[in-house]
Amino acid sequence: MLRLPPFEYRRPRTLDEAIRMRADAGPEGEFVAGGTDLYPNMKRRQQTPAVVIDLADLPDLRGVAAAPGGGLRLGAGLRLSEVESQKDLLAGYPAITGGAASISTPILRNMGTLGGNLLLDTRCNYYDQGYEWRRAIDFCMKKDGETCWVAPGSARCWAVQSSDLAPVVVALGAEVELRGREGARTIPAEALYLDDGMRFHSKRPDEVLVSISLPAPGGWRATYRKVRRRGSFDFPVLGTAVWARLAGRNGGAPLAEEPVVEEVRIVLGAVGSRPIRARAAEDALRGKALTEEAIRAAADLASRPAKPLDNTDFTIGWRKEIVRPEVARALREVAGRP
Ligand SMILES: Cc1cc2nc3c(=O)[nH]c(=O)nc-3n(C[C@H](O)[C@H](O)[C@H](O)COP(=O)(O)OP(=O)(O)OC[C@H]3O[C@@H](n4cnc5c(N)ncnc54)[C@H](O)[C@@H]3O)c2cc1C
Numbered sequence: 001m002l003r004l005p006p007f008e009y010r011r012p013r014t015l016d017e018a019i020r021m022r023a024d025a026g027p028e029g030e031f032v033a034g035g036t037d038l039y040p041n042m043k044r045r046q047q048t049p050a051v052v053i054d055l056a057d058l059p060d061l062r063g064v065a066a067a068p069g070g071g072l073r074l075g076a077g078l079r080l081s082e083v084e085s086q087k088d089l090l091a092g093y094p095a096i097t098g099g100a101a102s103i104s105t106p107i108l109r110n111m112g113t114l115g116g117n118l119l120l121d122t123r124c125n126y127y128d129q130g131y132e133w134r135r136a137i138d139f140c141m142k143k144d145g146e147t148c149w150v151a152p153g154s155a156r157c158w159a160v161q162s163s164d165l166a167p168v169v170v171a172l173g174a175e176v177e178l179r180g181r182e183g184a185r186t187i188p189a190e191a192l193y194l195d196d197g198m199r200f201h202s203k204r205p206d207e208v209l210v211s212i213s214l215p216a217p218g219g220w221r222a223t224y225r226k227v228r229r230r231g232s233f234d235f236p237v238l239g240t241a242v243w244a245r246l247a248g249r250n251g252g253a254p255l256a257e258e259p260v261v262e263e264v265r266i267v268l269g270a271v272g273s274r275p276i277r278a279r280a281a282e283d284a285l286r287g288k289a290l291t292e293e294a295i296r297a298a299a300d301l302a303s304r305p306a307k308p309l310d311n312t313d314f315t316i317g318w319r320k321e322i323v324r325p326e327v328a329r330a331l332r333e334v335a336g337r338p
């Protein structure tokens with residue numbers, strides 16, 4: 001049985017207290033929310049904080065509230081099962097509720113939070129192993145070693161961003177609120193992510209992810225599709241999030257046969273160290289009728305920035321190949337076509 005290493009556990013009652021405790025702990029500190037990612041990582045000694053600061057009691061991280069402009073503000077501390085079950089409040093955001101429902105298992109979703117999901121550690125077959133396994137290969141650059149076994153000679157780590165909801169919030173154009181010792185800032189969700197498996201987000205260590213603001217629903221559609229080995233539970237090997245505003249669509253009004261794309265975002269998860277925007281595909285679709293031909297051409301373009309490496313499940317070739325049909329399916333879904 002894997003055991004947790006010794007650590008100091010702190011449970012702040014206010015956001016300010018949490019920020020202060022984290023700043024005081026310095027590089028030895030880490031926040032925890034549901035602990036479904038951090039604690040297994042600690043058991044495998046992938047992360048070894050000496051001080052763990054639990055965010056569970058912070059009221060600022062709770063709840064769903066109206067946001068300016070008609071959108072919704074989701075507290076980062078919402079459990080995934082709460083997100084999944086907010087069918088009425090989140091009726092305009094099926095990509096969020098569906099994405100949350102696709103994560104891990106019901107038991108883990110009762111613990112795991114929205115914020116923890118967006119800040120999930122990046123994954124790699126050479127890293128997501130027990131301590132002895134990793135020691136046998138002399139560790140790797142991401143923790144305790146010097147070499148990247150996926151790309152020896154590489155100066156960076158290629159571990160994979162495997163959060164299901166990260167591509168969804170980027171596709172929706174959501175904003176995230178961060179609060180730390182230097183104050184509060186709100187940034188586009190896209191700016192939260194960096195293309196580096198070791199430094200994969202732009203949050204400062206003492207900053208708490210407080211909330212996620214979603215745009216007002218209506219006038220657009222979004223979907224999330226997940227490819228994984230086991231349907232029961234598994235991390236994505238490809239996540240495809242598509243958001244589109246289509247001409248002739250207003251709220252629930254029916255779509256024209258081939259609606260024109262006014263604006264679109266196509267975001268790929270689990271095929272890079274950050275959620276990847278397929279910008280060439282978006283550019284190709286903007287202003288065009290969403291015909292089957294346009295969908296196929298865009299799906300082809302969208303597969304190009306996907307750069308899977310040999311560090312997760314399935315073969316690289318298949319993971320690259322599957323992008324095209326998945327993007328095409330997602331575009332058909334937002335067009336309301338089977
Ligand atoms: C068997 C198994 C299967 C899983 N399957 C999936 C899957 O299919 N898809 C998927 O996306 N994930 C999956 N997960 C990962 C995990 O359960 C979820 O991503 C979950 O949402 C993580 O949330 P948490 O609150 O438990 O995170 P924690 O473990 O508490 O935290 C994760 C990281 O985020 C930081 N953090 C958390 N909240 C905040 C905050 N508010 N402010 C600042 N930092 C914060 C922590 O410091 C830590 O670094 C799986 C995990 C397991 C064990």
Ligand code: SF4
Nearest residue numbers: 124140148149157158
């Ligand atoms: S990509 Fe390389 S450095 Fe990063 S976790 Fe995998 S083996 Fe380690």
